[in-house]
Amino acid sequence: MIYLFYIVITFCIIVLQTAVVPLFFTSRGFYDLLIPFVVYAGFSRPLGEGLSSVVLLGLIMDCLSASPFGLYLTVYVWLYAGARWLVGFLHAHSGVVMFFIVAVGVLFENILWLLTIIFLDRMELISSGAVVTSVFRQVLWALFTGPFFLFGFMQIPRWMKR
Numbered sequence: 001m002i003y004l005f006y007i008v009i010t011f012c013i014i015v016l017q018t019a020v021v022p023l024f025f026t027s028r029g030f031y032d033l034l035i036p037f038v039v040y041a042g043f044s045r046p047l048g049e050g051l052s053s054v055v056l057l058g059l060i061m062d063c064l065s066a067s068p069f070g071l072y073l074t075v076y077v078w079l080y081a082g083a084r085w086l087v088g089f090l091h092a093h094s095g096v097v098m099f100f101i102v103a104v105g106v107l108f109e110n111i112l113w114l115l116t117i118i119f120l121d122r123m124e125l126i127s128s129g130a131v132v133t134s135v136f137r138q139v140l141w142a143l144f145t146g147p148f149f150l151f152g153f154m155q156i157p158r159w160m161k162r
Helices: 002-024 035-044 047-064 071-087 095-119 128-161
Strands: none
Touching: 002 035, 002 047, 002 128, 035 047, 035 071, 035 095, 035 128, 047 071, 071 095, 095 128
16 A cells, blocks of 8 residues: 555656646756655665665656666665665654755765766766756755655655554
């Protein structure tokens, strides 16, 4: 039942991200809304459940996007692994951790995007000023909205048990 619920939630986020958000923001003006879900899976879900959800989500995003295949999968798996590792050292439900972890994930995703562009020798596709502005906006949005997404995801299992 929980897998079906995750599928519905993540497809709703994908539709929101690809159809609704571009109406209000430029294509790279808002961060990847699936990052809070990946962080939530790393913080709160068992290894088998979280990892399978994240891998499936990464494959779906790789198929739907025009990015090099495997980029979303790589980002999501590393974010998931980082969140699982972080739980061993920090209290995952701490307000400070929840405030910064999504922003760090957004920054990590943008760094991997830039490294991919550099590796593929496509630097002519981007301008440095636009990249810095875009990354800054995404991190700022993640700082303000990421904790709300994480808190909402953490409330879902409690809501479903009722």
